Amino acid sequence: MKKRILSIIAMGLILVPFLFATVSAKTLKIGSMSPLTGPYASDGTDIKNGVWTAIKVFEEAGGIPGYDKIEFFPQDTACDPRQAVAAANKLLNLGVVGVVGAYCSSSTIPGSEVLAEEDVVMITPASTHQDVTDRGLEYMFRMCGRDDDQAPAAAKFMKEALSAKTIFIVDDKTTYSQGLADGVEKACKDLGIKILGHEHVNQGDKDFSAILTMAKLRNADIFYMSLQGFSPAAMMTLQAKRLGLKSQIVTQDACFQPKYMEVAKTAAEGVYLTYGFTDPSTPEYKAFEEIYVPKYGKIAAYSTYAYDSATALLKAIKAAGSTKSAKIKAELMKLDYQGVAKRVKFRANGDSGSSYIAFKIINAEFVPYWEPASGLIK
Template identity: 65%
Template sequence: MKRTVIMALLTAAILMLGSGVAGAETLKIGTMGPLTGPYAADGNDIKNGAQTAVDVFLEQGGIPGFDTIKLLPQDTACDPRQAVAAANKLINEEADAVVGSYCSSATLPASQVLDEENIIMITPASTNEMVTTRGLPYMFRMCGRDDDQSTIALDFMQKKLGSKSIYIVDDKTAYSQGLADNVEELSKKRGLKVLGHEHVNQGDKDFSAILTKVKSMNPDVFYMSMQNSATGALMLIQAKRMGIKAEVVAQDAVYHPQLIDIAKNAAEGVYLTFGFIDDSAPAYKEFLAKYEPKFGSPGAYSGYAYDSAMAYLKAVKAAGTTDPAKVKEEMMKLDYDGATKHIKFKPNGDSGSNYIIRKVKDGKFVNYWNPATGELY
């Protein structure tokens, strides 16, 4: 009899150990982004930013009712089909939410798949307007939108640079071409002469044919809408060698430390639209103190990914559950200063745009022009 009781107790103990804390479960957050290929720097920044948020929450004691918080990174390679496969894998792994993706062309189809399973998705980097205009109830965005970004770019070109003509180049992705099309449309409406709008292919390394056209047309502004900073850096190097004199204006996907690392002197003087981040703010300093020792200097979207994961975790803690409807309700109540911006979501899931103009000066990105005031920083 004693032997039977002992065996029963041992079996129960083993079952409890195998399941962790009795009654508790693991909170799972998926990340989606390009972890390999030409956009890998940004994808890994997103993964690392989300991981930092998880680390912060775990250091603070986690969330009641959950034994731990686990990150499930998935590689999309910025490919729509791979993004759908990644979304399905996260569904199979029972992810409670997803931070991602990077390329809008990956976020758009993946979000449709996740929405069918009522899984909350927060993108830290996809700026195409359609991300939040399709009425998906669990789609959120931490970064800004292309329609806002293109407006700021045009304001800068005309009000500050006094530009009269523009030549536009994009790489045919949903993000870069969508933004470039916005810039072209606005230019025509505002009387900025569009001298050309060309497209390159992802993976191209020789841009001499298009750059020859740019040089011959001699625009006031060469608008460069690329999906990643490495491609942008190559184009800048070749434009400088060719002697193109136009002011170069680029966008938030080109904004990354590796732009300067690769292009070096050729990046000097380039203007970029990017969300304003106050690196002197307490919340940013707290983020940096946790991120830098483990991952080094943050990339362009590290902070946005951190804020995306933090917003979700705060909402889960407030809701006391991962039930998507209840978590969404708490997310809509959020109103606080994050690392990158003040976080308060609109009914459609956007968190607002706060674009400014930054410039590469002396090998560093510096705040240059404030569109709200029209003044230089």
């Protein structure tokens, strides 16, 4: 009997440290918000994959002292404002300390209002509408550029590189797309480019024949598409070519996605678009490419920005030695390093700067073509 009691006591002594370690083990929770279903799911999945990659790299480099693992909770916004609010509330309930997202500005803006109620840091890799950071939310950051930088760059490109005198503009009435289209219209007017039309389609439309027929009759030098994602833009491009539209097609950063060319096929050849400059020759980009491509395939639009956003968040948490938002923000503001997509250095309002250039699609590749300072690249 004594041996049995001693055996039980001994087992208890062995189990105590194990149980204590289990209880004391800590998990760092971060989340993402992006469209994982619906027409923009490819871009949203790129964001999720970029964050996953950053977490993997960070953990392999030793993680964050005091935490045994980093747990990631990707949430689907479907680019719907109401679903974005629900996603943000779910992340708060899960206890995340930071969020990467969202994709559509129309999701990021209401979602960030929810997160702001609990002072949760949010870094968007894709939402370019100026209101994202101009509202003055204390813990709102942006890794990508701004529409009020993209629009003037696009207008300058069309004026200087394409010698445009007239333009026909179409958008889909979303916060991002219409905001950018309005900016392009204003910037074109300022440069003396005549607006021959600014029309709107609806999200979910698949037949653009009415708008395209109108554009063909106006015969502007430029047909400017500002749509929420690559899929409707690819369909519009295909239909424009079939209809015999002669205007030069110019579009925006939402089309910087390999699948745009897969859907539009040869109709995409010769299309121009604006997107932030990323140098693929840097050691940081090449290291990311070696990890990302074997698992997820070709690097797409916002995977690099999402990676940089998650990395910045994790760097700040590690440097702060805390998950308190004020301390995380303080460390984010100190960051100054070469990321994968760009140099990471935040301004006082949470922006990290814009670097828009124009690309031309040549042989199904996005080829750098023009930049604002010196003009033609090739």
